Amino acid sequence: MHSAIEAVGLVKTYPKDVRALTGVSFAVAEGSIFGLLGPNGAGKSTTVKILTTLTAADDGTALVAGLDVLRQPQAVRRSIGVVGQKVGVDPEATGRENLALQGDLYVMPRRDIRARADELLRRFGLDDVADRLVRTYSGGMQRKLDVAAGLMHRPRVLFLDEPTTGLDPEARAEMWAQIEQLAAEEGVTVLLTTHYLDEADRLAARLAIVDRGSVVVEGTPDELKSELRGDALVVELDGRLDGAVAALAQVPGVNETSLDGRVLRARADEGARAVPLVLAALDQAGVPVVSATVARPSLDDVYLRHAGRTFGAADREEVAA
Amino acid sequence: MTVAVRQTLALTKRQLLALWRQPWFVAITLVQPIIWLLLFGALFKHVVDLPGFHGGSYLEFLTPGIVVMSALFSAGWHGMGLINAMERGILDRFIVSPVARGSVIAAGLVQSIVVIVIQSLVIIGLAFAAGARFSAASVLLQIGLAALLGGAVTALSDGLALVTRQEETLIGAVQFVVLPATFLSSGMMAAALLPGWIQDVARFNPVNWAVTASRAAGDDWTLVATRAGFLTALLVACAAIATRAFRVYQRAV
Numbered sequence: 069m070h071s072a073i074e075a076v077g078l079v080k081t082y083p084k085d086v087r088a089l090t091g092v093s094f095a096v097a098e099g100s101i102f103g104l105l106g107p108n109g110a111g112k113s114t115t116v117k118i119l120t121t122l123t124a125a126d127d128g129t130a131l132v133a134g135l136d137v138l139r140q141p142q143a144v145r146r147s148i149g150v151v152g153q154k155v156g157v158d159p160e161a162t163g164r165e166n167l168a169l170q171g172d173l174y175v176m177p178r179r180d181i182r183a184r185a186d187e188l189l190r191r192f193g194l195d196d197v198a199d200r201l202v203r204t205y206s207g208g209m210q211r212k213l214d215v216a217a218g219l220m221h222r223p224r225v226l227f228l229d230e231p232t233t234g235l236d237p238e239a240r241a242e243m244w245a246q247i248e249q250l251a252a253e254e255g256v257t258v259l260l261t262t263h264y265l266d267e268a269d270r271l272a273a274r275l276a277i278v279d280r281g282s283v284v285v286e287g288t289p290d291e292l293k294s295e296l297r298g299d300a301l302v303v304e305l306d307g308r309l310d311g312a313v314a315a316l317a318q319v320p321g322v323n324e325t326s327l328d329g330r331v332l333r334a335r336a337d338e339g340a341r342a343v344p345l346v347l348a349a350l351d352q353a354g355v356p357v358v359s360a361t362v363a364r365p366s367l368d369d370v371y372l373r374h375a376g377r378t379f380g381a382a383d384r385e386e387v388a389a
Numbered sequence: 390m391t392v393a394v395r396q397t398l399a400l401t402k403r404q405l406l407a408l409w410r411q412p413w414f415v416a417i418t419l420v421q422p423i424i425w426l427l428l429f430g431a432l433f434k435h436v437v438d439l440p441g442f443h444g445g446s447y448l449e450f451l452t453p454g455i456v457v458m459s460a461l462f463s464a465g466w467h468g469m470g471l472i473n474a475m476e477r478g479i480l481d482r483f484i485v486s487p488v489a490r491g492s493v494i495a496a497g498l499v500q501s502i503v504v505i506v507i508q509s510l511v512i513i514g515l516a517f518a519a520g521a522r523f524s525a526a527s528v529l530l531q532i533g534l535a536a537l538l539g540g541a542v543t544a545l546s547d548g549l550a551l552v553t554r555q556e557e558t559l560i561g562a563v564q565f566v567v568l569p570a571t572f573l574s575s576g577m578m579a580a581a582l583l584p585g586w587i588q589d590v591a592r593f594n595p596v597n598w599a600v601t602a603s604r605a606a607g608d609d610w611t612l613v614a615t616r617a618g619f620l621t622a623l624l625v626a627c628a629a630i631a632t633r634a635f636r637v638y639q640r641a642v
Contacts, residue, residue, distance in 0.1 A: 117642060120485045121484075122485050123640065146487050154476070156482035160407040161407070169399055169403055170486075172396065173399060173400075173483070
């Protein structure tokens with residue numbers, strides 16, 4: 069199987085010594101959806117910028133559609149479609165004009181531009197608003213047009229940088245269905261970055277978890293989850309936290325205990341059996357409990373295990389920094 | 390039709406359509422020059438009686454200066470559109486497409502020059518209504534030279550936008566450069582009446598090249614040809630600089 073994307077040891081440092089990437093490597097099989105999952109500031113967007121020739125890496129190599137992004141940037145550009153984090157459509161033009169411009173920039177035959185624009189507008193349910201200015205569109209509609217523009221010239225590899233950020237749940241679900249469908253119909257390889265665990269879980273055949281500028285783990289969502297033995301135990305505490313971690317350490321079959329704010333997390337070989345024991349131990353230690361839940365392993369747990377902190381904590385750290 | 394021409398035309402069409410849909414943009418940039426034209430025209434009406442002016446009306450003397458000043462302002466602000474495109478992610482979309490950087494700059498130049506031509510026509514028309522008279526050659530020269538100078542400043546503005554990526558710097562640069570550059574020329578006052586040091590500075594001031602050549606229609610075609618040549622060279626150099634500025638932008642994103 070050919071790789072549509074091959075990144076090896078990508079390093080990027082911004083001025084003032086901001087280390088965005090410290091060595092990112094991964095490969096994406098042709099025709100698949102690959103997810104780069106990580107909290108804000110992990111280096112996902114920088115990776116996409118390098119792979120799409122927007123900016124150059126300080127070190128490392130990358131092949132996209134078999135072409136070197138540094139040595140053959142023009143050939144790479146013709147082979148890729150890019151949907152950036154910011155909506156890259158022109159609000160002062162109509163939907164159809166935006167797609168036509170895209171077609172012209174990629175030097176598509178004129179008749180093909182018209183047919184392809186119609187096809188994409190229909191597919192994304194934008195045919196009714198095709199001739200209205202984009203600034204009158206809702207956020208979800210602008211995003212759809214953005215993806216349509218990225219697909220206009222039938223790229224072999226499509227980059228979607230956080231395509232559902234800022235969308236409401238309904239628009240997000242619709243976008244997911246559309247991404248799945250187009251990946252299947254157009255046979256396009258998709259590199260998706262997201263900081264939503266459920267999005268990566270739903271869409272990506274394989275994914276790499278990125279944290280602090282490097283890939284911490286890679287695999288299929290199921291592989292990653294099954295690596296974690298046991299269930300996730302989440303106990304919400306009420307104010308008094310002292311002794312909570314120590315109390316759980318004494319419960320047999322419970323391990324990997326950590327405290328994140330007022331939330332106590334642990335891994336249990338058998339969740340259902342562990343709950344009463346955990347509650348009893350906390351009660352004995354004098355730690356009041358608000359709620360306790362048991363869940364099958366999620367990507368959040370995978371992230372916690374490999375990055376050493378929860379996803380939410382990583383996002384908060386990034387905001388504070 | 391070559392690939393680059395088609396891409397440049399497509400980008401130009403986008404810019405002109407946007408302009409067509411927001412004609413008030415041209416109107417707003419015209420307010421200031423028109424106030425200057427009418428106010429200065431009235432205030433300094435009798436300045437032409439001083440030795441150093443060769444008679445005629447001050448309004449006729451002033452108009453090429455105001456045409457050039459208005460071109461400077463609207464060209465100076467041009468980079469704002471590019472910053473807007475950066476913030477919206479539109480510029481990044483162009484960069485990751487197979488479009489040459491030069492095409493993006495060229496499309497902006499065409500749009501900016503269209504704006505300058507419209508503005509110049511309005512200003513000259515107003516001056517005409519107020520009693521000023523110009524030969525056809527003078528009108529064409531005023532517009533053409535303002536377009537050349539404005540083109541160069543447009544490219545510089547775009548280049549600065551790419552390098553600094555912030556509106557504040559651009560606003561500062563325009564405020565800092567446009568008015569002094571206008572006053573360090575014979576735009577408002579006959580060259581002979583300028584202080585010696587301003588005369589010295591003015592010789593190297595592209596604003597002065599445009600203004601003096603605009604007034605030389607029919608008298609001194611050598612001056613017209615050389616100044617037009619200087620301005621063309623300046624435009625080409627500035628466009629090249631702006632195209633190079635993409636590298637700085639791409640290193641920073």
